[in-house]
Amino acid sequence: xxxxxxxxxxxxxxxxxxxxxxxxxxxxxxxxxxxxxxxxxxxxxxxxxxxxxxxxxxxxxxxxxxxxxxxxxxxxxxxxxxxxxxxxxxxxxxxxxxxxxxxxxxxxx
Amino acid sequence: xxxxxxxxxxxxxxxxxxxxxxxxxxxxxxxxxxxxxxxxxxxxxxxxxxxxxxxxxxxxxxxxxxxxxxxxxxxxxxxxxxxxxxxxxxxxxxxxxxxxxxxxxxxxxxxxxxxxxxxxxxxxxxxxxxxxxxxxxxxxxxxxxxxxxxxxxxxxxxxxxxxxxxxxxxxxxxxxxxxxxxxxxxxxxxxxxxxxxxxxxxxxxxxxxxxxxxxxxxxxxxxxxxxxxxxxxxxxxxxxxxxxxxxxxxxxxxxxxxxxxxxxxxxxxxxxxxxxxxxxxxxxxxxxxxxxxxxxxxxxxxxxxxxxxxxxxx
Numbered sequence: 377x378x379x380x381x382x383x384x385x386x387x388x389x390x391x392x393x394x395x396x397x398x399x400x401x402x403x404x405x406x407x408x409x410x411x412x413x414x415x416x417x418x419x420x421x422x423x424x425x426x427x428x429x430x431x432x433x434x435x436x437x438x439x440x441x442x443x444x445x446x447x448x449x450x451x452x453x454x455x456x457x458x459x460x461x462x463x464x465x466x467x468x469x470x471x472x473x474x475x476x477x478x479x480x481x482x483x484x485x
Numbered sequence: 486x487x488x489x490x491x492x493x494x495x496x497x498x499x500x501x502x503x504x505x506x507x508x509x510x511x512x513x514x515x516x517x518x519x520x521x522x523x524x525x526x527x528x529x530x531x532x533x534x535x536x537x538x539x540x541x542x543x544x545x546x547x548x549x550x551x552x553x554x555x556x557x558x559x560x561x562x563x564x565x566x567x568x569x570x571x572x573x574x575x576x577x578x579x580x581x582x583x584x585x586x587x588x589x590x591x592x593x594x595x596x597x598x599x600x601x602x603x604x605x606x607x608x609x610x611x612x613x614x615x616x617x618x619x620x621x622x623x624x625x626x627x628x629x630x631x632x633x634x635x636x637x638x639x640x641x642x643x644x645x646x647x648x649x650x651x652x653x654x655x656x657x658x659x660x661x662x663x664x665x666x667x668x669x670x671x672x673x674x675x676x677x678x679x680x681x682x683x684x685x686x687x688x689x690x691x692x693x694x695x696x697x698x699x700x701x702x703x704x705x706x707x708x709x710x711x712x713x714x715x716x717x718x719x720x721x722x723x724x725x726x727x728x729x730x731x732x733x734x735x736x737x738x739x740x741x742x743x744x745x746x747x748x749x750x751x752x753x754x755x756x757x758x759x760x761x762x763x764x765x766x767x768x769x770x771x772x773x774x775x776x777x778x779x780x781x782x783x784x785x786x787x788x789x790x791x792x793x794x795x796x797x798x799x
Contacts, residue, residue, distance in 0.1 A: 408511065409518035425544040428515060429552035432508070452518070453511045 396472055399465045402440060407452035431455055439464055488536045489516055499550030508553050559618060561625040567635045568621040575613040581664045588671035645721040651789060654720045663713035670706040673699055692752050705736055724793055731786035738779035745772040
């Protein structure tokens, strides 16, 4: 298998869990760049061109609340989980845990 | 104008007016944050080269703007297979119609209008492509907001009883056969209806002694056109269909051999004798090749018939 093929499959695998990672990070309020840093620090490297539109989409779906705040002389848009987003995160987290435990059983075989 | 402002302006240009200000305001704040973080890391103010690198990492303005919009496709995945099928059928239909137009116009003028055929086909094919794509683009947009789907009422019982690839009648083969026979039928009908003056005016014309072949040939072509239509409707082989096809091909072979046995297929009116002889030779070769092809197809039909019987017995 070529490196390119492996990278493609790796990206595909990660794409599915990005929403979960973003929702999980936004239990605390974050603006775009600070969210990216938080994800990077947690070992999830996601490029800005993917992250910012994804956050907007989640906000459009009502999963995130957002508001503009001024700080350090500049304004930033802060995002945080909405009540609907919170419920969804709980459901997705339990789905993820169940999937992960099933998958681990398969990978052990 | 700063590089970042130029970048934001380029992104804004690709966004709908209703969302433009909101998205670009946030994007600019994110870029400035990224720049600020870089300045902290490097311990010096960012240079235009740093700005350029950050913007390149972010991506081309068109791609970045596209990321903020819902995915846009002319035809969505749900409709694409049927779109492709309609496009194929549409283009094949255009090809058949153009073949008929070629036949009719050539018979009226006595000249084969190949250039007109190519031009007409290109024009009609482009028009078909644009129309079919437009219709499916509209259907995709409608189905995005409704539950409209081309596959909602399908039933497994409606699938053709086919196990092996050879049991399917290939669309391109059937179209080819249908178009050839229709063209051939147009030629025969014209030969039957035209006065002998038309042929007398040609440099080389069909031998009038062959006129008794017109009726069997016309009947054979008529049957072949009808049979092709049947195969379009039910595009898989069954035992009766294979036997009929074998008989049709054998009849075609017999007619081709009968014509091949005729010593002179075309009568020379005003061509050089050697050229007329050459044309007659070519026609004989075409006939014998056709006879062999019909024989091969007939044998293939019978072979498939035996395979189909074995399948049924199993």
